[in-house]
Amino acid sequence: MRYVAAYLLAALGGNSNVSAKDLEKILSSVGIEAESDKVSKVISELKGKSLEDLIEAGSKKLASVPSGGAASGGGAAPAAAAGAPAKEEKKEEKKPESEDESDDDMGFGLFD
Numbered sequence: 001m002r003y004v005a006a007y008l009l010a011a012l013g014g015n016s017n018v019s020a021k022d023l024e025k026i027l028s029s030v031g032i033e034a035e036s037d038k039v040s041k042v043i044s045e046l047k048g049k050s051l052e053d054l055i056e057a058g059s060k061k062l063a064s065v066p067s068g069g070a071a072s073g074g075g076a077a078p079a080a081a082a083g084a085p086a087k088e089e090k091k092e093e094k095k096p097e098s099e100d101e102s103d104d105d106m107g108f109g110l111f112d
Contacts, residue, residue: 002032003042011051018043 006026010018020043024034046054 002027003034003038004046007042007046008051018046 003023006023007018009026010022015022020036020039023039023042027034
């Protein structure tokens with residue numbers, strides 16, 4: 001990907017005939033040691049092609065790739081039977097914490 005990005009930078013910068021030396025210079029400017037086989041592969045694949053056409057073709061390919069999360073499972077939970085009485089939920093009473101229980105921070109607090 002970095003080799004393609006370097007090629008795009010060189011081409012968008014006005015260089016209509018991108019060479020291996022151009023790619024190596026761009027990559028080395030950001031601390032990447034270019035591998036000559038990958039540089040030559042990118043140049044041979046992209047040489048003579050219009051960037052606009054390549055981007056358009058790539059966008060069409062990306063449009064066909066699924067990229068979202070899972071579909072929702074069906075909405076709300078099923079309702080209770082119409083004639084069945086609803087069960088009352090038990091409410092748990094909260095006991096107020098005593099001072100001793102709230103001080104169980106092993107001798108130190110977050111802001112001490």
